[in-house]
Amino acid sequence: MRGVGGRRGRSVERQERAALSVKGVPCEPIEVETPIVPYAVAVAVWEEASGWLGAELPLSWIGQLTEGANNVYANNSRFRSLLQRDGDAGRDWLWAFTRASPIPTA
DSSP states (O other), rough: OOOOSSHHHHHHHHHHHHHHHHTOOOOOOOHHHHSOOOHHHHHHHHHHHHHHHHOOOTHHHHHHHHHHHHHHHHHHHHHHHHHHHHHHHHHHHHHHHHSSSOOOOO
């Protein structure tokens, strides 16, 4: 067993810091904490992609895009701060994030 300064000590410290950072994570979805409606953004991005590709994409992707945005919002403080900006900035960040999201799998 190594001392506090060894590899094991650093690992424990890292785990403690990670546990502390999770305590402040909000469990509320985006639309509860902001005026943004992620479902509406996901629908618009889905329609835009369907039109651009000339094919109707699976409707299930709308829910997956919405869920993905809410998951990142719940677990990433930087993303939360971007979406909580004044004016249209938060909506625009969510729109860009949703457009750049990987294509959901079936």
